[in-house]
Amino acid sequence: MPNPTAAMLVIGDEILSGRTRDANMHHLAVELTKHGIQLTEARVVSDNHDAIVAAVRELSAAYDAIFTSGGIGPTHDDITADAIADAFNAPIGIRADARALLQAHYDRQGMELNEARLRMARIPDGAALIENPVSIAPGFTIGNVHVMAGVPSIFQAMVASVIPTLTGGAPVLSQSLRIPRGEGDIAGPLGALAAAHPEVSIGSYPYIRDGAHGTNIVVRSSDPAAVDAVIIALTVLFPEAQ
Amino acid sequence: MPNPTAAMLVIGDEILSGRTRDANMHHLAVELTKHGIQLTEARVVSDNHDAIVAAVRELSAAYDAIFTSGGIGPTHDDITADAIADAFNAPIGIRADARALLQAHYDRQGMELNEARLRMARIPDGAALIENPVSIAPGFTIGNVHVMAGVPSIFQAMVASVIPTLTGGAPVLSQSLRIPRGEGDIAGPLGALAAAHPEVSIGSYPYIRDGAHGTNIVVRSSDPAAVDAVIIALTVLFPEAQ
Numbered sequence: 136m137p138n139p140t141a142a143m144l145v146i147g148d149e150i151l152s153g154r155t156r157d158a159n160m161h162h163l164a165v166e167l168t169k170h171g172i173q174l175t176e177a178r179v180v181s182d183n184h185d186a187i188v189a190a191v192r193e194l195s196a197a198y199d200a201i202f203t204s205g206g207i208g209p210t211h212d213d214i215t216a217d218a219i220a221d222a223f224n225a226p227i228g229i230r231a232d233a234r235a236l237l238q239a240h241y242d243r244q245g246m247e248l249n250e251a252r253l254r255m256a257r258i259p260d261g262a263a264l265i266e267n268p269v270s271i272a273p274g275f276t277i278g279n280v281h282v283m284a285g286v287p288s289i290f291q292a293m294v295a296s297v298i299p300t301l302t303g304g305a306p307v308l309s310q311s312l313r314i315p316r317g318e319g320d321i322a323g324p325l326g327a328l329a330a331a332h333p334e335v336s337i338g339s340y341p342y343i344r345d346g347a348h349g350t351n352i353v354v355r356s357s358d359p360a361a362v363d364a365v366i367i368a369l370t371v372l373f374p375e376a377q
Numbered sequence: 378m379p380n381p382t383a384a385m386l387v388i389g390d391e392i393l394s395g396r397t398r399d400a401n402m403h404h405l406a407v408e409l410t411k412h413g414i415q416l417t418e419a420r421v422v423s424d425n426h427d428a429i430v431a432a433v434r435e436l437s438a439a440y441d442a443i444f445t446s447g448g449i450g451p452t453h454d455d456i457t458a459d460a461i462a463d464a465f466n467a468p469i470g471i472r473a474d475a476r477a478l479l480q481a482h483y484d485r486q487g488m489e490l491n492e493a494r495l496r497m498a499r500i501p502d503g504a505a506l507i508e509n510p511v512s513i514a515p516g517f518t519i520g521n522v523h524v525m526a527g528v529p530s531i532f533q534a535m536v537a538s539v540i541p542t543l544t545g546g547a548p549v550l551s552q553s554l555r556i557p558r559g560e561g562d563i564a565g566p567l568g569a570l571a572a573a574h575p576e577v578s579i580g581s582y583p584y585i586r587d588g589a590h591g592t593n594i595v596v597r598s599s600d601p602a603a604v605d606a607v608i609i610a611l612t613v614l615f616p617e618a619q
Contacts, residue, residue, distance in 0.1 A: 148578070148580055149580055149582055149595065150402075150406070150419075151406055151415075151416045151417065151418075151419065152406060152410050152416070152549070152551070152597070153403060153406030153407035153408075153409075153410050153416075154551070154553075154580075154595060155582070156403045157402075157403075160392075160399075160421070161395060161398045161399075164392070164393055164394060164395030165395035166395075167395075168394050168395050173393075174393045174394070174395075175393065175422075175423060175428075176393075176420065176421065176422055176423075176428070177392075177393065177420065177421040178418065178419065178420045178421075179402070179418065179419040179420075180417075180418055181417060181418075182580075186417075186418070208560050208561075208564075208581070208583055209560050209561045209564040210560050210563075210564040210567060210568065210581035211564070211567065211568035211571045211572070211579070211581070212571075212579070212580055212581055213581075246561075246562075249561065249564075249565065250565060251560075251561050251564030251565050251568070252561035252564075254564075255561075269585070270585070270590070286583055286584070286585065288585060307394070309394070309396065311396075318450050318451050318452050318493075319450075319451045319488075319491065319493050319494035319497075320488075321452075322450075322451040322452040322453070322491075322493030322494075322496075323491065323492060323493050325452060325453065326452065326453035326493070329453045329454075330453070336390070337453075337454070338390055338391055338396075338424075338454055339450070339452035339453070339454055339455075340391055340397070341450055341528055342528070343511070343512070343528065343530060348512070350452075353391065353396060355394070
């Protein structure tokens, strides 16, 4: 059985303007790979209602699980929850369980649960809350879409609580070799090896270090013996591999 | 007149598996913003012919300019050029001008222009070459799609040669303020200010530092006076802003 598939949707003008460097996509990719779920596509869209709705609908229909980051805070530019509700044609309003979490949190801190903070209790009907151990305001899951915060520490905590609830596949294992030769030098025999071993995926990643060209080869499969066998074949083919 | 729009398509299993952290999207975002072109969407797809074709067609129809990164080297997993040709229903083959560039380069180095390296001279009919000062193998532009290498140093060189050829808009200027208060504290007055100043975009980005919540506010517009006015209004509203 092929592994389950996933997509990520990063929501945020700040990524597209270059103000901020996204860190969440890489974190999610690593965590999904460990769990045997294949991150197959990622998108970044701006803080635009229609763009979010369209992307959520398209990705939700195409992949087993969708993860969004960003836009669930208390300010005017936090429009994700409403867009997700629209994508699922679900009503949205302040939900008692989310409100109770926030109320208890701000009471403990002697702070007011004001109108802006109450926006963070707006949850689409039918969604399940995702715990936020960092700053309490929850994410939520509706259908196959997991809606999470953009602040990396909170995103990571939410990923840690969602992933164990998902059905994973066989973990994909990888081994890599560094060959101190340019891709053009090794592409012929490498391509023949790849054609002879369709049971693994062989990726070739060129690098330039101190002006010299080299290649990282990555062999991936859920069958560890298949990876081992191809790595051995590579070291025979390219004795200079490290 | 609104600024021209752009999208980026990152092609590469290695980003989606978490093996590599993409660096090109951030670079492109910064360069486009300087040139007054609005990066409106970005996608990452795997090394899959059909996924690349579908994404190129969709993005090319929706935005003024598309930039791709990755998959134009000499190895078996470099499938971008053929996928782009398919997306435009253009024939593709080894082109004399690209071949001549590579031949001269490898002759100078005393290296062979072998069959694998010749793959890098496969260019769709009707495309214009993009210069590669780092390792010679060219990128290309077909229609509104600019096809570039994934190695960051080469990607950056190609961006530097393509962007000046594009019509830009008024550069979008931004100023930011750091407010040492949580978003929930400031969201009310901030939202009112944003509603009163539709001529600028006001983004609110929470952070957590040493356990304390704070907010970065970014004001953006192509009109510098409008940005200045809103920044002044913010410092009146939030005297603790830095």
